[in-house]
Amino acid sequence: MRFLKVFFALIIMINSASSWAQVNYQISITEPAHHVAQVRAEFEVTEAKALTLMLPAWRSGKYQILDLAKGVTAFSAVDAQGKAVQWQKTEKSSWTLEPAASGKVTVQYSVYANELGERTRHIDETHAYINSSAFLMFSNEQKSEAVSVQLNVPQGWRSFSGMAKGDNEHQFVAPNYDVLADSPIETGINQHLTFSADGRDYDLVIWGEGNYNAAQMQKDLAKLVQQTDAIWQGYPYQRYVFIVHATDGARGATEHLNSTVIQRDRFTFGKREDYLAFLSTASHELVHTWNVKAYRPAELVPYDYLNPNYSKLLWISEGSTSYFQNQLLLRAGLMTKEEFYADLAKRLDKFVHTPGRLVQSVSESSFDSWISLGGDHGTNFGVNIYSEGYIASWLMDELILKQSGRKASYRELHNQLYQRFGKTTAFTAKDVIAIASELTGEDQNPWWQQQVEKPLNFEIDKLLASFGLQWQQNKEREIFSGVTAENKAGFALVKKVERDSPAWKAGFTTEDLIVSVNGLQLKADLAERLKDFKAGNKVQISYFRQGRLQHQVLVLADQPKGAGKVVPLSKPSRQQKAMHQAWLGVEL
Known part of the structure; x- marks a missing residue:
């Protein structure tokens, strides 16, 4: 009975957003053709003292300072009586107000939203993509307060988010600013499909036209989401939203608390290899819902929205996610073993043609992600946390499988991270080493120092042979x-x-x-x-x-010529076959 009372109380709160939210936002799409929105935000001040409002300088999922405040103009503020509140800009992303009395302070400003490829903000005549980090200011004093965001959009638009709906179809509510900032909104002219799996609800929202098959996407995503129990016991969400942008000139994807946005050129869904790349991206972002959102490096907890959040563990956040993404597709029957091996061959070829692997460790690459030049410098003098992190994850998987007698794997290490830090979120390198040591019965500090703190050092042929595989280079x-x-x-x-x-x-x-x-x-x-x-x-x-x-x-x-092929050995041993089965969940 007590549970039911609490449950219904929460329902009432969610359905009466304006009565319980302490910070109320309103985003009005006023000039969609010119990418402009008007933002109105209400903050309660308990006494007449300085109130500093800030707009994040970066967004979660992209470890790079973006200086999002550059899109803000026409800032103003008034008190509850409608009188102007004195203010000044005190830092590139900060506005300090001087209210004369306690009560409600309302600020208004314009946001220019034409950064689709950054997955921060974009408005045109057909839709608005709203990452709240790029639209909505916050104060440190009220960051933990409940919030609501009301959209005023053109007639006929539909709005979706991982957040709960408020009083109407264009209002969303969240328990605090962190949830708001990690729950993007897609509003506009779109396709909407739904499905359920394992007692959870999923939305597929597609903006844009292209050569995709929405029904097929829905069917395949439903297969994908049912494979996560191969890694984790339990879910960090009850509802999940896939947002897909089929557009021009924008590629990539970003993970969020219980949703993702995936951007692809509109005509890159038809060919098998293109569609498989889409599914692989969807899988990557789904994995992130655990690895990064449910648990992430301690240096990123809580997010410091104005400054870089340096961590030596971003290779786990991104590289391990890349490592798992195709494994889930393989288990779901959405990718064949041959396709998995082909992707592996490409990754090995890229590794060999990255001279920076002899220079930089995955630990150093993680820390320097915020200032990485990428491109020519990144290839020759550094490594990528995605690709190099994939290899480091694979090496740790082999280590755990071998030393545990195949009783544990890298999947179990991540499950333990989820079980132990799924509520507190933050983990450290010591935690990862400790779990690996528990799973193997051996101290993994030496391995960590050799393979994580220093450039990777291993033999590709031996790593592949552990799983009954070999890399065949083309004779041509x-x-x-x-x-x-x-x-x-x-x-x-x-x-x-x-x-x-x-x-x-x-x-x-x-x-x-x-x-x-x-x-x-x-x-x-x-x-x-x-x-x-x-x-x-x-x-x-x-x-x-x-x-x-x-x-x-x-x-x-x-x-x-080309990346060559990863293929099974002609006569794999029983041990190699067992390792392959324990590694991928499929027979060699």
Whole structure:
């Protein structure tokens, strides 16, 4: 009876949002064609003292300062009597008000929302994507208070979020600002499909037109969400929302508390490989609901919205998520073993062609994610927390499987992180090492120091052989220069030069504008043009560097064509077969 009283009390609270929320927001889509919204926010002040309002400088899921306040203009504030409140901007993301008395303070400002690819804010005539971090200010004193957000949108628009609905279809409520900031809203003209699995409800909201099959997406996502018990016991959500943007010029995805937004070019759903990439992304974001949202590195708890949240464990947050994503697809029957192996081969090929793996550890890469240059520098002098974190996770999985006699795996380590830190959220490196040591019965501090705190050091062939696999390089070879270029009509703009490659040794660098090979204008893709030559050939490359025409001889090399194949050994042992089964949940 007591439980029912509490339950109904919560229902009443949610359905009477304006009566219980301490901070009320209103977002009005006033000029959609020009990407502008008007924001109105009400804050209660208990005494006449300074009130500082802040807009986050970054959003969760992207470890980079975005300076979101740059989109805010026309700020003003009034008190309960409608009198202007004195204020000044005290920092790039902070506004300090000086109310003359206690009571309600109302602020208003405009937000320019045309950053779709950042997955922060975007408004046009067809929709608005609202990550509250990029729209709604907060005060530290009231950050833990209940909030409501009311949308005023064009007629015919439909609104969805992982947050609970308030008094109407365009109002949402949350217990505090952290939940609000981690529960994006998609409102506009969209498709909406639903399904249920294991007693939980799911929404699929699609904005944009493209060559996708919404019914197929719904069916496959329903299969995917039922595989998470292979890793975790229990769920951190009762309802989950997949938001899909089928658009132009925006790619990527971001995890949130009980939802995700996935962006893909509108015509990249039809081919098998493209659709599989979509499912892999959906799986990645679903895994994040546990790994990052239910438990995450202690340095990110609570989020400091104005400053970088440095952590040496982001490789677990992102790399381990990448490691699990295709395993769930494989278990769901949405990906074949051959497709899983093909992806593995590509990852190994990328690892080999990342000279930075000899320079930077996954721990260092995690800490430096906030300032990572990526691109050419990232390839040659650093590693990526996603791809390198995948390999580190795989190595730890092999370690646990072997030393536990296959009684435990890396999946169990993550389940333990969820069971132990699913409520407190924060875990440390010591916690991960301690769990790994418990699962294996051996102290894993030495392994951690060798493989996490230092650049990865292992033999690919031995790692694959542990699971009854081998990496077969193609016998056919292809020309290798080491240049990655953006090809346009008449020239190739150098984007990357792999360290110690022929192009590196010849002195080529990023932003070189290649215009001819052996005196003939470059009219084709650079890589295609170089196929006219053989390994050992010397070719003269003409290029512009900082507007000055230069010429350089490039001595070409070759390499196995493509990423090769990961395939089963011809005669795997019983031990190898057992390891493969324990690793992926499917027979070798």
